[in-house]
Amino acid sequence: MTAPILEIRDLSVNFGGLRAVDQVSFSIARNRITTVIGPNGAGKSTLFNLISGAIRPRDGQVLIEGVDCTGQPPYRMQAAGLARSFQITNLFFELTVAENLRLAAQILEPVSMAWRPVRSSRVAQRRVDDLLERFGLSGKAQYTAGELSHGEQRRLEVAVALACEPKVLLLDEPTQGMSHSDTRDTAELIRSLAADVTVLLIEHDIGLVMSLSDHVVVMYQGQKLAEGSPADVRANPAVQTAYFGHA
Numbered sequence: 001m002t003a004p005i006l007e008i009r010d011l012s013v014n015f016g017g018l019r020a021v022d023q024v025s026f027s028i029a030r031n032r033i034t035t036v037i038g039p040n041g042a043g044k045s046t047l048f049n050l051i052s053g054a055i056r057p058r059d060g061q062v063l064i065e066g067v068d069c070t071g072q073p074p075y076r077m078q079a080a081g082l083a084r085s086f087q088i089t090n091l092f093f094e095l096t097v098a099e100n101l102r103l104a105a106q107i108l109e110p111v112s113m114a115w116r117p118v119r120s121s122r123v124a125q126r127r128v129d130d131l132l133e134r135f136g137l138s139g140k141a142q143y144t145a146g147e148l149s150h151g152e153q154r155r156l157e158v159a160v161a162l163a164c165e166p167k168v169l170l171l172d173e174p175t176q177g178m179s180h181s182d183t184r185d186t187a188e189l190i191r192s193l194a195a196d197v198t199v200l201l202i203e204h205d206i207g208l209v210m211s212l213s214d215h216v217v218v219m220y221q222g223q224k225l226a227e228g229s230p231a232d233v234r235a236n237p238a239v240q241t242a243y244f245g246h247a
Contacts, residue, residue, distance in 0.1 A: 003066060005030040005198050006082075006168050011050050011060035020046045022222040023060070028168070028215075033190065033199045035209045037233075038219035039242060044202045045087060047219065048172055051200075052084045053077040064168065078107075081167035085157045085174060087202075093146035097137055097156055100145055101128045104163035131159045135189070151182030155189065162197065169193065171201035175208065187212050210234060218242070 004027035011024045021043045028034050036044050049055040051062055056071040063069065064080045072080070092100050105124040132138045135155050140148060145156060154174055161169055174190065175183040187208055193199055194214075203209050209216060210230040218225040218233055220242045226233055233239055 007063040009061040032214040034215040035213040036217045042219040043222040083161040083166035084170035085161045087172040091145040098141040104160045135159045168198045
């Protein structure tokens with residue numbers, strides 16, 4: 001079997017007396033969509049912060065392609081092949097759509113290009129053009145990010161996270177606040193991304209999770225409650241109790 005691209009081993013962190021994430025372990029298969037679900041306060045976003053380097057864990061390991069990256073800052077995690085979006089839209093709203101993407105794609109240029117004119121950065125520009133077309137934003141390239149609809153802003157944020165050509169993409173509630181049609185379109189977009197990148201996401205829409213995911217990890221009170229295929233997780237009595245109060 002192919003080795004997992006991302007491994008989480010006994011990851012834990014405390015905030016004072018609160019064990020926010022407690023000995024969580026799971027593996028992510030390459031070019032698959034894995035979703036982390038759980039009730040509010042289960043520790044999902046904290047787990048993402050531990051994986052992405054925003055928070056240093058008290059215990060445990062994060063391995064990318066077998067390399068221990070535990071506790072590395074976000075820029076080093078990005079260099080190792082991991083990128084993420086955030087639950088709250090995180091863009092430069094006064095810059096254009098193309099400029100937001102260009103800033104993120106600049107990392108693809110060699111260091112020797114750092115002092116050259118922006119128009120010389122052809123690798124980054126090609127990446128921007130590709131992303132504008134793929135995400136249906138070509139017609140809005142010169143709009144400021146603040147002029148976009150909420151759904152378009154969320155799509156742009158995913159595109160920005162992809163600009164550096166990561167191996168693993170973490171998406172924290174990418175459909176939050178979207179209309180039904182925007183949610184459907186974003187789900188199709190995420191499904192298409194798995195051909196190029198491994199996706200790990202947090203999502204509250206259980207119907208979307210069950211239709212989109214290859215693998216599901218369930219958290220409850222900071223711990224991993226269950227994991228498996230969507231069908232196995234849906235049928236798990238412990239998961240039903242955690243969500244609905246009964247099996």
